[in-house]
């Protein structure tokens with residue numbers, strides 16, 4: 618199972634590297650990697666297991682964060698209607714997005730960043746995405762709210778981008794044009 622010791626932290630060059638596309642069928646090792654990423658998120662959100670294994674809670678984790686430079690990430694969180702969003706995305710992409718932007722008023726956190734970086738991280742408010750499942754099936758879905766933010770955060774990891782790259786350097790809380798902020802605690 619994936620533990621915090623397996624998570625690389627900022628400063629590691631893999632976090633600044635563009636991850637490699639995967640080809641299907643996935644190797645058994647790459648399938649296992651995807652399953653382990655999702656299992657990590659589920660464990661990290663379990664009060665008993667997160668305490669037992671000292672896991673920091675997350676709703677998304679990307680393969681490069683465990684030093685596997687491959688285009689794959691997992692998301693696990695409830696959506697606005699309290700339906701569970703839980704998937705592993707392989708070779709994910711955003712096919713279209715809203716003009717409207719959004720951001721978390723409390724800022725973003727990252728399992729690879731052991732400090733608080735304050736500021737608004739501008740994101741697209743709504744995205745239409747395509748990706749392949751671990752079994753190679755193509756999926757297309759529309760995301761909004763926190764799931765859309767998390768998808769963009771994890772997709773950034775596959776491109777060597779960190780969330781704080783998007784924060785306005787001179788004023789971290791500068792107005793984000795045309796945005797609907799998401800209040801969250």
Ligand code: 4LI
Pocket residue numbers: 661662674675676677678721723724725726727728733734735766767770801802
């Ligand atoms: C415990 C059990 C306040 C501060 C509010 C915690 C189960 C921050 C928000 C969680 C913040 C769960 C989260 C992300 C933020 C902040 C991620 C708590 C885990 C909230 C997820 C990828 C950004 C995602 C909303 C600096 C590790 N996650 N909070 N950002 N939660 N969590 N991100 N922001 N301020 N990061 O961190 O998984 S997109 Cl589910």
Ligand code: NI
Pocket residue numbers: 726727728729770774
């Ligand atoms: Ni991250």
